Amino acid sequence: xxxxxxxxxxxxxxxxxxxxxxxxxxxxxxxxxxxxxxxxxxxxxxxxxxxxxxxxxxxxxxxxxxxxxxxxxxxxxxxxxxxxxxxxxxxxxxxxxxxxxxxxxxxxxxxxxxxxxxxxxxxxxxxxxxxxxxxxxxxxxxxxxxxxxxxxxxxxxxxxxxxxxxxxxxxxxxxxxxxxxxxxxxxxxxxxxxxxxxxxxxxxxxxxxxxxxxxxxxxxxxxxxxxxxxxxxxxxxxxxxxxxxxxxxxxxxxxxxxxxxxxxxxxx
Amino acid sequence: xxxxxxxxxxxxxxxxxxxxxxxxxxxxxxxxxxxxxxxxxxxxxxxxxxxxxxxxxxxxxxxxxxxxxxxxxxxxxxxxxxxxxxxxxxxxxxxxxxxxxxxxxxxxxxxxxxxxxxxxxxxxxxxxxxxxxxxxxxxxxxxxxxxxxxxxxxxxxxxxxxxxxxxxxxxxxxxxxxxxxxxxxxxxxxxxxxxxxxxxxxxxxxxxxxxxxxxxxxxxxxxxxxxxxxxxxxxxxxxxxxxxxxxxxxxxxxxxxxxxxxxxxxxxxxxxxxxxxxxxxxxxxxxxxxxxxxxxxxxxxxxxxxxxxxxxxxxxxxxxxxxxxxxxxxxxxxxxxxxxxxxxxxxxxxxxxxxxxxxxxxxxxxxxxxxxxxxxxxxxxxxxxxxxxxxxxxxxxxxxxxxxxxxxxxxxxxxxxxxxxxxxxxxxxxxxxxxxxxxxxxxxxxxxxxxxxxxxxxxxxxxxxxxxxxxxxxxxxxxxxxxxxxxxxxxxxxxxxxxxxxxxx
Numbered sequence: 205x206x207x208x209x210x211x212x213x214x215x216x217x218x219x220x221x222x223x224x225x226x227x228x229x230x231x232x233x234x235x236x237x238x239x240x241x242x243x244x245x246x247x248x249x250x251x252x253x254x255x256x257x258x259x260x261x262x263x264x265x266x267x268x269x270x271x272x273x274x275x276x277x278x279x280x281x282x283x284x285x286x287x288x289x290x291x292x293x294x295x296x297x298x299x300x301x302x303x304x305x306x307x308x309x310x311x312x313x314x315x316x317x318x319x320x321x322x323x324x325x326x327x328x329x330x331x332x333x334x335x336x337x338x339x340x341x342x343x344x345x346x347x348x349x350x351x352x353x354x355x356x357x358x359x360x361x362x363x364x365x366x367x368x369x370x371x372x373x374x375x376x377x378x379x380x381x382x383x384x385x386x387x388x389x390x391x392x393x394x395x396x397x398x399x400x401x402x403x404x405x406x407x408x409x410x411x412x413x414x415x416x417x418x419x420x421x422x423x424x425x426x427x428x429x430x431x432x433x434x435x436x437x438x439x440x441x442x443x444x445x446x447x448x449x450x451x452x453x454x455x456x457x458x459x460x461x462x463x464x465x466x467x468x469x470x471x472x
Numbered sequence: 473x474x475x476x477x478x479x480x481x482x483x484x485x486x487x488x489x490x491x492x493x494x495x496x497x498x499x500x501x502x503x504x505x506x507x508x509x510x511x512x513x514x515x516x517x518x519x520x521x522x523x524x525x526x527x528x529x530x531x532x533x534x535x536x537x538x539x540x541x542x543x544x545x546x547x548x549x550x551x552x553x554x555x556x557x558x559x560x561x562x563x564x565x566x567x568x569x570x571x572x573x574x575x576x577x578x579x580x581x582x583x584x585x586x587x588x589x590x591x592x593x594x595x596x597x598x599x600x601x602x603x604x605x606x607x608x609x610x611x612x613x614x615x616x617x618x619x620x621x622x623x624x625x626x627x628x629x630x631x632x633x634x635x636x637x638x639x640x641x642x643x644x645x646x647x648x649x650x651x652x653x654x655x656x657x658x659x660x661x662x663x664x665x666x667x668x669x670x671x672x673x674x675x676x677x678x679x680x681x682x683x684x685x686x687x688x689x690x691x692x693x694x695x696x697x698x699x700x701x702x703x704x705x706x707x708x709x710x711x712x713x714x715x716x717x718x719x720x721x722x723x724x725x726x727x728x729x730x731x732x733x734x735x736x737x738x739x740x741x742x743x744x745x746x747x748x749x750x751x752x753x754x755x756x757x758x759x760x761x762x763x764x765x766x767x768x769x770x771x772x773x774x775x776x777x778x779x780x781x782x783x784x785x786x787x788x789x790x791x792x793x794x795x796x797x798x799x800x801x802x803x804x805x806x807x808x809x810x811x812x813x814x815x816x817x818x819x820x821x822x823x824x825x826x827x828x829x830x831x832x833x834x835x836x837x838x839x840x841x842x843x844x845x846x847x848x849x850x851x852x853x854x855x856x857x858x859x860x861x862x863x864x865x866x867x868x869x870x871x872x873x874x875x876x877x878x879x880x881x882x883x884x885x886x887x888x889x890x891x892x893x894x895x896x897x898x899x900x901x902x903x904x905x906x907x908x909x910x911x912x913x914x915x916x917x918x919x920x921x922x923x924x925x926x927x928x929x930x931x932x933x934x935x936x937x938x939x940x941x942x943x944x945x946x947x948x949x950x951x952x953x954x955x956x957x958x959x960x961x962x963x964x965x966x967x968x969x970x971x972x973x974x975x976x977x
Binding site for chain 1 (some may be wrong): 673674836963964970
């Protein structure tokens with residue numbers, strides 16, 4: 205259903221746990237964005253959590269994305285993602301399924317779905333996986349299909365990231381930046397993208413200009429959740445001033461607010 | 473012989489005159505009260521008969537009919553005793569011809585001829601004042617509570633005999649003196665203070681804005697982060713009740729409070745989340761006000777907001793918007809005021825730790841979503857200010873300085889309320905939160921820069937127009953706190969910081 209052309213394009217698969225941490229969400233968004241900005245297609249399974257983030261981020265950044273469904277088109281699973289499914293198709297995306305429209309999802313189909321997800325991508329990226337996760341099955345398929353698996357490492361105290369760390373231990377590649385993929389995957393098809401990536405990297409070095417008045421507030425925010433009380437204690441400004449500066453920083457895209465009343469620097 | 477005396481009764485919050493018509497005729501001894509009396513009124517027969525006898529007057533065996541007009545409303549309680557007794561004594565000729573009609577008589581008679589305290593004296597006096605009725609005779613025990621009402625002559629009595637002598641001009645009762653409001657009403661003093669709360673500067677700021685502009689607040693935070701503590705302290709930063717507000721509150725409490733002797737202060741109502749719809753908005757055969765009315769001119773604090781029944785919460789939508797509630801029953805329709813500041817507190821998810829840095833959340837995304845969906849969108853839209861309250865890490869607990877005391881905040885709040893009162897002097901509103909759409913356009917003018925900012929936010933976050941207006945109202949209050957005549961860029965930006973963000977999934 206949707207833009208079948210996408211199957212001929214070069215794509216990367218990105219998968220992860222249904223339940224992901226703030227960190228998992230962040231890195232998923234980051235890598236999806238980078239891949240999209242290179243003009244590559246993303247592939248994922250439209251499950252909750254990481255998969256949903258991949259599709260949503262792709263669409264938001266005007267990218268192309270392929271969703272592999274574990275059910276027929278009339279029984280979208282999970283139900284909450286019906287809207288997402290429509291959005292994917294409306295935004296030049298593609299949804300594919302090996303089942304009759306009326307068939308419903310079950311655990312066997314999830315596994316078969318994972319096989320397709322890994323098969324469609326040039327390589328597989330796992331952004332976050334818990335101790336026991338369907339993601340490890342996807343990784344196994346990828347290996348059997350002769351594709352490289354890249355895992356994003358997690359802090360050792362992150363329960364949602366035990367699986368990814370374990371996969372790295374067992375021999376899959378470590379992913380800290382898209383350049384890792386270009387270094388490890390040797391394929392002629394990727395050459396053009398590699399060049400483009402290097403060029404953009406240089407451009408990104410010029411960080412956007414932060415409004416002068418907001419600089420002080422911006423400087424005390426970390427790249428992990430920072431509470432407003434912390435900012436208040438580290439600067440000499442009033443709560444009123446801090447609040448309005450945070451709004452400006454957020455709307456201009458320098459920081460991001462996180463549920464719970466926290467802020468963090470955005471990856472630029 | 474027929475004689476007519478006046479008394480007063482309450483229907484909801486409105487008082488109405490009851491004319492007590494007494495006819496005494498010769499014939500077989502007979503004593504009947506008509507005009508929809510309840511049991512207490514019916515029993516006044518005995519109290520009146522023996523009360524008169526024990527005051528030293530003869531109670532002749534005659535044919536006595538008493539009508540309480542208007543005859544179609546139900547009469548409750550013992551307050552008509554005095555009017556009935558005086559009516560009978562006039563008909564019997566014991567009280568000479570006089571201008572009985574100029575007086576409202578209320579009081580319960582005891583068998584020894586003494587006059588006992590009644591329940592709704594204050595409400596009745598306030599209503600008399602409103603209707604322009606001048607004289608009232610009431611029990612001495614009620615004198616103190618009503619002494620605050622100006623513009624009416626209050627005669628307080630202890631026995632039936634005093635009343636008779638007053639009307640016969642044998643011994644006149646002195647008028648009660650009027651206490652001025654400032655003497656009567658002491659500044660509220662609280663044992664709790666904002667400086668008790670460590671950190672949480674943002675929440676304190678938000679509560680200050682809420683107090684200044686009378687805005688509704690929703691606090692979302694982990695268990696133990698201090699939501700309840702902060703909400704309780706919210707009352708300490710509100711200005712003292714004005715005379716007008718005091719009378720409104722006093723009237724409601726005089727009529728409906730279980731605790732008659734408690735001192736009247738700015739209401740702070742905290743109903744438990746098992747509350748029924750009726751208890752919340754009012755109801756009953758004879759309509760009684762609910763929590764929203766008892767919180768009139770004060771605060772309605774709903775803790776554990778998501779635990780209330782969804783339906784119960786949704787009935788709040790109209791009183792929040794209209795500042796009043798109309799209760800219709802088969803034979804009566806009553807309108808109660810419901811002008812309160814709503815403070816609600818809830819957890820972000822069933823386990824309570826979503827977004828916390830201290831403990832990990834164990835809820836699935838689904839259960840979290842279901843939890844938040846208990847608060848309907850339209851209801852969420854009615855909160856002007858929505859904020860997260862974080863748990864503080866332990867090491868920070870002792871390092872925070874405590875410079876914001878309730879007294880300081882309260883002074884600022886009072887100053888801002890004065891600004892608003894001046895601005896809206898000619899209009900029928902008191903504060904920024906009551907601005908209607910057309911008034912928003914008049915009082916919340918924006919410069920170009922602010923418009924661009926707001927437009928960006930509007931597009932980005934897909935907010936409703938009601939939310940948009942709320943943002944403008946809150947910015948108006950923030951500008952007032954800054955003593956600025958016009959709303960500036962930074963006021964809008966700050967207001968955006970406290971609006972719905974990340975609450976909906």
